[in-house]
Amino acid sequence: MILYSMPSSGNSYKVRLLLALLGRAVTRVDVEYDSPALAQAHADGRLPFGKAPVLVLADGTALPESNAILCYIGAGTHFIPQDSVARAQMLAWMFWEQNQHEGVIAVRAALLTYAHRKPDATPQRLAELLDRGHALLQIMEDHLGRHDWLVGTAPCLADICLCAYTQSAGDRGGFDMARFPAIGEWLVRIAALDGYTPL
Amino acid sequence: MILYSMPSSGNSYKVRLLLALLGRAVTRVDVEYDSPALAQAHADGRLPFGKAPVLVLADGTALPESNAILCYIGAGTHFIPQDSVARAQMLAWMFWEQNQHEGVIAVRAALLTYAHRKPDATPQRLAELLDRGHALLQIMEDHLGRHDWLVGTAPCLADICLCAYTQSAGDRGGFDMARFPAIGEWLVRIAALDGYTPL
Structure with missing residues (x-):
C-alpha cells in the first residue's frame, strides 16, 4: 500500500498515527x-x-478521506x-469531526499558518472561528470530563481522529486550551x- | 427507537429515506x-x-450524526x-459529503431559504458557494457518467446520503443542474x- 500524506496536515497525521499505533x-x-x-500526485x-x-x-484502488482510511486500516x-452501538458512536464522533470540528479548528489554524490563506484571515473571520471553536471544544470537554475516552473504556478510531487537530488547536489555532483541562488529560x-x- | 427529525433538513431526510427503503x-x-x-429536544x-x-x-442511547445513523440502521x-474495499469507498463518499458537499450545497440552499440565515447571504458568499458547488457536483458527475451508482453495481448508503442535498441543489440551492446530466439520471x-x- 502507498500512502499519499501531507506532512503538515492533521488529516494525514491521523493515518500515520494509526499505522504507528498498529506497528x-x-x-x-x-x-x-x-x-x-x-502536483505530480494530482497529475x-x-x-x-x-x-x-x-x-x-x-x-x-485510490481510497480518499482520512476517516474512511482509518476505518479500512482499523x-x-x-x-x-x-x-x-459503540461502533455507531465512534462513527458519530468521526462524522462530527469532518462536519464541524475540522472546518473550524483546522481552518483557523490554516488561516494563521499558510501564506496562501492569509487573504481570508480577516479579524472578523478569526473572531467568529474562535468563538465557534471554543463551543465545539466544550462539547469534547464535557464528554471527557466524565469519560477517559470518546467511546467506551478504551481508545478507538474516534480518539485518533479527533486528537489530530485538537493537539495543535492551541499552538497553531490560537484556541485557549487552558479552558479545557479534560481535553488536556485525554491528549x-x-x-x-x-x-x-507526534505530528 | 425514536427519531428526532427536522422535516426541512436533508440530513434528517437521509434517515427517513433509508427507513422507507427498508420498510x-x-x-x-x-x-x-x-x-x-x-427547544424541548434541546432542553x-x-x-x-x-x-x-x-x-x-x-x-x-441518543445517537447523533445522520451518516452514523445510516450506518447503524443499514x-x-x-x-x-x-x-x-467497497465499504471503505462508501464511507469515503459519506465523509466527503459531510466535509465538502454539505457545507457548500446545503449551506447555499439554507442561505436562500431560511430567514435567519439571510444576513449571511451576501452576493460575494453566494457567488463563491456557487462556484465551489459546481466543482463538487462535477466530481459526482464524472463518477456517475461512468457508473450507475457511487460504489459498485448497486445502491448503497453513499447514494442515500448524497442524494439528499443533491436532489434539492437546483430548486433550493440555485445550482445549474443542467450541467450534470449523469447526476440527473442517477436521481x-x-x-x-x-x-x-421524496423529501
Missing part, C-alpha cells in the same frame, strides 16, 4: 502544499477528491469496538499509548 | 427550526451535538457492501427504488 508500515509519498510531489490521478491523504490499496483491530493519555508518534 | 418504521418526533419541539438533552437528526436507541442490509434511478419517499 504497520506502508510506502509513504509526502505531498506538502505547493510541492512538485503534490497522476491519485487524489480522487483532490486532497491528501489517499491510501492506494494493493488492487490499485478493521479487525481493537481500535474499532465490537459492540454495534496525555493518547501520547502515552504504545507506538504513539 | 422500517420508528416513532418520529418532528423538530423544525424555531419550533417548541426543537431534554436529546441532541448530543446540538443538531437533528438523532436516533434514540432501545437502550436510551448494518446487515444490502445497502452496505460486503466487500471491505431518477434512486427515485425508482422500491419504497422511495
Whole structure:
C-alpha cells in the first residue's frame, strides 16, 4: 500500500498515527502544499477528491478521506469496538469531526499558518472561528470530563481522529486550551499509548 | 427507537429515506427550526451535538450524526457492501459529503431559504458557494457518467446520503443542474427504488 500524506496536515497525521499505533508500515509519498510531489500526485490521478491523504490499496484502488482510511486500516483491530452501538458512536464522533470540528479548528489554524490563506484571515473571520471553536471544544470537554475516552473504556478510531487537530488547536489555532483541562488529560493519555508518534 | 427529525433538513431526510427503503418504521418526533419541539429536544438533552437528526436507541442511547445513523440502521442490509474495499469507498463518499458537499450545497440552499440565515447571504458568499458547488457536483458527475451508482453495481448508503442535498441543489440551492446530466439520471434511478419517499 502507498500512502499519499501531507506532512503538515492533521488529516494525514491521523493515518500515520494509526499505522504507528498498529506497528504497520506502508510506502509513504509526502505531498506538502505547493510541492512538485503534490502536483505530480494530482497529475497522476491519485487524489480522487483532490486532497491528501489517499491510501492506494494493493488492487490499485485510490481510497480518499482520512476517516474512511482509518476505518479500512482499523478493521479487525481493537481500535474499532465490537459492540454495534459503540461502533455507531465512534462513527458519530468521526462524522462530527469532518462536519464541524475540522472546518473550524483546522481552518483557523490554516488561516494563521499558510501564506496562501492569509487573504481570508480577516479579524472578523478569526473572531467568529474562535468563538465557534471554543463551543465545539466544550462539547469534547464535557464528554471527557466524565469519560477517559470518546467511546467506551478504551481508545478507538474516534480518539485518533479527533486528537489530530485538537493537539495543535492551541499552538497553531490560537484556541485557549487552558479552558479545557479534560481535553488536556485525554491528549496525555493518547501520547502515552504504545507506538504513539507526534505530528 | 425514536427519531428526532427536522422535516426541512436533508440530513434528517437521509434517515427517513433509508427507513422507507427498508420498510422500517420508528416513532418520529418532528423538530423544525424555531419550533417548541426543537427547544424541548434541546432542553431534554436529546441532541448530543446540538443538531437533528438523532436516533434514540432501545437502550436510551441518543445517537447523533445522520451518516452514523445510516450506518447503524443499514448494518446487515444490502445497502452496505460486503466487500471491505467497497465499504471503505462508501464511507469515503459519506465523509466527503459531510466535509465538502454539505457545507457548500446545503449551506447555499439554507442561505436562500431560511430567514435567519439571510444576513449571511451576501452576493460575494453566494457567488463563491456557487462556484465551489459546481466543482463538487462535477466530481459526482464524472463518477456517475461512468457508473450507475457511487460504489459498485448497486445502491448503497453513499447514494442515500448524497442524494439528499443533491436532489434539492437546483430548486433550493440555485445550482445549474443542467450541467450534470449523469447526476440527473442517477436521481431518477434512486427515485425508482422500491419504497422511495421524496423529501
